[in-house]
Amino acid sequence: MNFFRKSGIGSDIRYSSDKTLDYIYYSILGGELHTKIRLKPLLNFFSTKKLQKNPKILELGCGFGINAFEIAKIDRGFEYDGFDLSEDAIAQGRKILQKKSLQKSIRLFCADATKYDFQNENKYDFVLLIDFLEHVVDPKEILSELRKLTHDKTIFLVSVPTKNYKKYFGDDFHRRVGHVHDGYSLSDLDKLFAGIEYESTFHEYSAGFPVNYVCSLYYKHNFENRYLNFLKNSLLGRLNFLDFLNDEKHGCSLFSVYESKSN
Numbered sequence: 325m326n327f328f329r330k331s332g333i334g335s336d337i338r339y340s341s342d343k344t345l346d347y348i349y350y351s352i353l354g355g356e357l358h359t360k361i362r363l364k365p366l367l368n369f370f371s372t373k374k375l376q377k378n379p380k381i382l383e384l385g386c387g388f389g390i391n392a393f394e395i396a397k398i399d400r401g402f403e404y405d406g407f408d409l410s411e412d413a414i415a416q417g418r419k420i421l422q423k424k425s426l427q428k429s430i431r432l433f434c435a436d437a438t439k440y441d442f443q444n445e446n447k448y449d450f451v452l453l454i455d456f457l458e459h460v461v462d463p464k465e466i467l468s469e470l471r472k473l474t475h476d477k478t479i480f481l482v483s484v485p486t487k488n489y490k491k492y493f494g495d496d497f498h499r500r501v502g503h504v505h506d507g508y509s510l511s512d513l514d515k516l517f518a519g520i521e522y523e524s525t526f527h528e529y530s531a532g533f534p535v536n537y538v539c540s541l542y543y544k545h546n547f548e549n550r551y552l553n554f555l556k557n558s559l560l561g562r563l564n565f566l567d568f569l570n571d572e573k574h575g576c577s578l579f580s581v582y583e584s585k586s587n
Contacts, residue, residue, distance in 0.1 A: 405448075
């Protein structure tokens with residue numbers, strides 16, 4: 325993924341605001357720093373994998389739909405259903421949908437996907453759990469319910485914070501964003517998905533050294549003056565390319581692809 329495309333990740337949020345300054349801000353800087361970094365493996369997956377025609381994608385904890393909007397920049401030939409419990413996030417995403425004319429490809433629901441009536445829906449080809457599992461108390465139950473919505477070739481795309489996350493981002497930030505698990509290791513995820521007879525076929529770490537220190541500065545230090553924050557974000561937010569040393573010891577984010585063991 326080239327530098328300019330990665331820098332623009334999350335820039336679609338500009339369409340959800342009526343303020344000219346916000347439009348300019350997000351057009352120039354894109355989304356927040358860690359989002360640009362942790363989404364790189366997901367977007368690389370959709371950029372390089374040859375997909376079947378019109379794949380159906382399900383995402384839990386979609387927020388305003390950033391992943392769907394970024395995938396649409398690669399290829400609009402998909403059907404996406406995103407679920408989130410935040411009314412504000414879904415309302416924000418629907419404004420973006422209208423501005424980008426993506427209503428035929430993307431649907432956003434303010435609902436719990438595990439309790440939604442999918443009776444008349446087809447099975448999904450991809451399930452996205454992007455920075456979601458760390459927010460739920462019982463991920464085993466979630467996966468068990470999701471298995472009912474998949475077929476034998478369904479692929480799960482998972483992103484989670486690692487156990488290094490709190491070390492760099494801080495415990496206060498970790499709790500403030502609603503994490504109920506203190507990060508996952510690859511073996512943790514493997515055990516979790518073994519419960520639905522899935523196994524990892526690819527994994528990649530991100531937010532490693534030295535960008536983990538940049539992220540620490542980015543999130544721990546906010547100014548009351550919005551112009552100083554703009555300056556901070558414009559300087560630090562452009563350093564996402566400093567993601568050099570990534571492994572289990574250094575990476576703060578883990579992306580993994582899970583496929584059925586029967587394949």
